[in-house]
Amino acid sequence: MQQSYEVTGQAGRILVVDDDPTVAEVVAGYLDRAGYTVDRADDGPAALTRAAAHWPDLVVLDLMLPGMDGLEVCRRMRGHGPVPVIMLTARGDEDDRILGLEVGADDYVTKPFSPRELVLRVESVLRRARPGAGTRVLSAAGLTVDPAARRATKNGTELALTLREFDLLAFFLRHQGRAYGREDLMCEVWGWDFGDLSTVTVHVRRLRGKVEDDPARPRLIQTVWGVGYRFEPDGGKED
Numbered sequence: 001m002q003q004s005y006e007v008t009g010q011a012g013r014i015l016v017v018d019d020d021p022t023v024a025e026v027v028a029g030y031l032d033r034a035g036y037t038v039d040r041a042d043d044g045p046a047a048l049t050r051a052a053a054h055w056p057d058l059v060v061l062d063l064m065l066p067g068m069d070g071l072e073v074c075r076r077m078r079g080h081g082p083v084p085v086i087m088l089t090a091r092g093d094e095d096d097r098i099l100g101l102e103v104g105a106d107d108y109v110t111k112p113f114s115p116r117e118l119v120l121r122v123e124s125v126l127r128r129a130r131p132g133a134g135t136r137v138l139s140a141a142g143l144t145v146d147p148a149a150r151r152a153t154k155n156g157t158e159l160a161l162t163l164r165e166f167d168l169l170a171f172f173l174r175h176q177g178r179a180y181g182r183e184d185l186m187c188e189v190w191g192w193d194f195g196d197l198s199t200v201t202v203h204v205r206r207l208r209g210k211v212e213d214d215p216a217r218p219r220l221i222q223t224v225w226g227v228g229y230r231f232e233p234d235g236g237k238e239d
Helices: 019-035 043-051 069-080 096-103 116-129 161-172 182-190 200-213
Strands: 013-015 037-039 058-062 087-088 108-109 138-140 143-146 151-154 223-224 228-231
Touching: 013 019, 013 043, 019 037, 019 058, 019 116, 037 043, 043 058, 043 069, 058 069, 058 116, 069 087, 087 116, 108 116, 116 161, 138 161, 143 161, 151 161, 161 182, 161 200, 161 228, 182 200, 182 228, 200 223
Parallel strands: 013 037, 013 058, 058 087, 087 108
Antiparallel strands: 138 143, 143 151, 223 228
């Protein structure tokens, strides 16, 4: 059964999954003081059980868990319904970050991290997960994006997009024909003034895989060499 993104209570319910009790306690404490209802789990099976009992509005998920790693937990949760995920990685390894994004994590934080920064990331992801009222429907090249309903379709078929992918597609449809650098996209699409530019590359690649007829030869989301990316609704030749 598909779960909704609707926030429970005033701030929302957060599931914190980490096998390090100190990290879990600190994170849960900061989120609790920020007004969130916090559930905790110390391994993958416990996380899935907690989520089934009380579906979270967002999951803070450690990548390295005993028995079942965070990637598998993320996949299984997404099999039951959409839920925003912030992945915690113990290393600054780019491969770890990209793996998390590839399975649909909406953001990542590298340990050691500032708990205050994590709370800000949680607020940012949840804010974007909530339906936006009074925003016009966007359409081009067989794609339709309804920001108020958080729904996107291609030729009438609904697209399974993560929050980041949805925001990126909506931005491209609003700004057709204009080239944007990766730093511009980080700032204007997701409101980040810091972060790893490779995350933009990953999200563009994933979005191409869902909206392009041939992701290996993208015609809609084109690479503008030396600049970044441009959405071309007529699917002109790639630069």
